[in-house]
Each structure stands twice: as structure tokens, then as C-alpha cells.
Amino acid sequence: MPDYGFSPIIGHDQIKEVLQRAAKKRQPGHAYILEGNAGSGRRMLAKAFAMSLLCENFGGGGRPMEPCGACKSCVQFLTDNHPDVKVVTHEKASLGVEDIRAQLVNDMQIKPYEAPYKVYLVPEAEKMTAQAQNALLKTLEEPPDYGVILLMTTNADFFLPTIRSRCTHLAVRPLPDSLVLRALTKKVQEAHDTSAAELSAEGNRPEAAEKAEAPFSAEEVSETEIRMAVSFARGSIGEGWNILSSGRFPFQKKMAKKLATEAGSLSVSGLLSLLKEWEAGDYPVILECLRLWYRDAILWKAEEEKAEKYLLFGEDPQLEETSRLRYESLERIVEEIDRAGARMKVNVRPENAMEILFLTLQEEYRRASVNGGNV
């Protein structure tokens, strides 16, 4: 299967259909909003659409509704050399009026070099300042026939209503867990096959040595870890894959378990020294692993035998000990974990949010005298 176009994109069938039809009829809208979470597939959809619009053979002569991958335009696109495709970038934290003017508004006045369209991809479009949006608005009001703008955003509410009303809005919704699970399992398998093929073809090439040092080893990813990543991903294959391929997942899982099993006996200074090893990206994943641990404990408590197949930490004998906490305690802990995550999002220092959570854990454990709480 090719790794470009619509076919490798999992789910989002309705959006694909809308975009494929527009490309086939050669009647794209002038502006689209692709709204969805990070890693949800917005960029893949936007790129597949841009490539399809520009492909010389798209859908012609009974071909599938996919870019051909072989015409001059496709080759230019795949090597990031298409003169009529622009990705609008920004160096500062926000996407300012100068960025929009130079890279989009003024650039669009120049006719396409070769293709019938000029396509502008705008990642992180929610970062456009009000001034930048006003500059863009003028273009949206009177766009040249060939102009197509693809705004990618996590939240379309950041746009001026006048912008929203001039765009086709496509909501890139979270995928069902079953699809994310299938996709991640396949990606892990592919990564495994690739590294196995590289090993067998190795010789003493320098790249082989480099690969050996890469943090991600597909062989070490267990089915349980994939299922945990699915839970964390909340419908986004990209997010799930980030966790699995970061090389930090085994550490993150270990830390979550350590907190869950040792909070009763660990001191605050012990916690703080643990936190020194954590990187910024570890916090949300560790919190999610912790949440799963307690969710498992609740399930275990409710239905010891039936629950087994749903448990993510199921093989772990220490889960049973946690499950001896009262329901109220377990529920309070899960609420506190969610609260810690919310605090981190509003810029409370993550160390402080962890400390507050840790104190709740200690309190509940001591009360119940479990998991080392009987000190």
C-alpha cells in the first residue's frame, strides 16, 4: 500500500469522501477548516487532498480516487518540491499578520506555476493573531479561482466568525478505540519487520549501528502496552504512536506503578527525588498510567474473575493489594488524578501538581493501611 494519498488514512471516511469528490469534480472550496486533536489525522487528510487536487491523473479513466504517485506533480509533491503547494510557518509563538501576508495573502496574488491550483496548508491555525485573521479574511472574501486554503486547528472557536462562515468545516473526530488498537498493532508490527529486515541486511553499514541505538524497539512493545497507549490516545493514532515510539513508555509505566504501590511508605522528599528523573513529556503519560492502575483496581474489586480480561495491569499481583482500598478512596484518587492533569494544563508547575496528588494518595493509603501505608 502506498504511504501517500487517502488509502493509508484510517477512519474519517466521510471527510475522505468529501475531499475525494471535490478533487474529482475539480471543484474544491476556497477554504477548509480541519478541526481535531493533535495526531488525529488532520495533516494527512490535508496533504492527501492537496496532492489529489494537483495530480494530473486523479480519478481519471476509472482509476481509484487516489493521487497516482507517478505524474510530474505527484513526484514534486512527494519530494516536497511542488511549487504550487505552500506550508505557512511561523517562528514566534503566534502566527502573526506578517507571516500570513508574506506567505499567503501576497503569495496568492502570483498565479500557479504549473498546476490549476495553489494550495496553502496552515498548521496550528488557531495560533493566528486577530490581525492575521483579518488579513486572511480579505483573501477569503475575494479569493482568486485557483486559491485553496487548508486551515488545520485544534479548535475552530479561535477563529473570527467571519472566517468560519467562509470555510467548509470538517470535524476530524476521535476514532473508536478498536480502530486505534488495530492501527497501532500494525504499526508496531511494521516497525518490527523493518528493524528485522535491516538487521538481516546489515553488514557493517554505519546506519545499522545508528539504528541499533534508536530508543524504540518494537520487540519490546507488549500487547498490554499497546492497549495502554490506546487508552491514552483517546481516538488519535498519532498520539498513541508518539507514546509507543518515544522510548520513554517503559520508564513511565514503571514510575506510575512505583507511585501506586509505594505512595504509602514514600516520603515527600523521596517523591521529589523521583521527579528529578522525569521529563516534561512524562507527566501526562504517567498520570494516565496511574489512572489506569486505579481503574483496574476498581474493576478488580467489583468482579475479580470477569474483570480479568479488561485489566491492563492484570498480571500484576500488587494490583490486588491496591484493590483493598475502599471504593470511596479509589474514586477519590481517580478524581485527584484528573484534577492533577487539569492543574498541569493551567500552568501549575507539574512537580507541584504531583505533590498535591501524592499527598492524597498517602492519606488514603494510610487510612486503609495498604500498599505500605501501615508505617
Ligand SMILES: [Zn+2]
Ligand atoms: Zn499524479
